[in-house]
Amino acid sequence: MEKDKKLLFNFRIQKELYDYLVLISKENYTTMTQYIIDLIKKDKNENERNKK
């Protein structure tokens, strides 16, 4: 990957979600962005729960 980019998050996703994100990124970028924000929040909450 390009050296000027810092990796913040890396999620394993299903192929169905891959297809959905590719599709929605073309049709509704806002929905796609919100979807990814929710995914990051969910992952963060889950990590915090696991720490407890």
Next chain:
Amino acid sequence: MKMNAIKNNYYVYVYLDPRKGKFVYDNLKFDHEPFYVGKGRGNRIIKSLNDPFSNKMKKLKIKEIKDNGLEPITIVIKKDLSENESYFLEKNTIQKTGIENITNKSKGSSSRTFLKVFQNIKNGDIVFIVNNDSKFYELNNGLIINKKDFYNEFQKI
């Protein structure tokens, strides 16, 4: 030169249906019916049981087992693997078991599908990239329409 240590912390796991007896596929012997093969590390074996992005067949099978007052049996068939070794063993296990006999939708290739979130060091832009095997696709597609909104949200996380 400093060598990067390769962590062999991946494993391959199988979910079994406790309602059904012994199953033999090739040289693989299971005490109960295998219905899902996966690979991962850490607590993936548990996390995957409740993965909302799981395919419908897998979710339905887990629900059926739970509706009977039981829990899916989780077994690790091999651990201390590199990521590549785990991909290979997962694929091999799915082949031996027969994809038609389990709830996996792909023969292991979907394990290579990722969503990556990058930040451009120079200008702070957020870039979303998905990759499936060796194919990379930049979701931003050159347009960062809600970059500011996303960034504000992102800072709160």
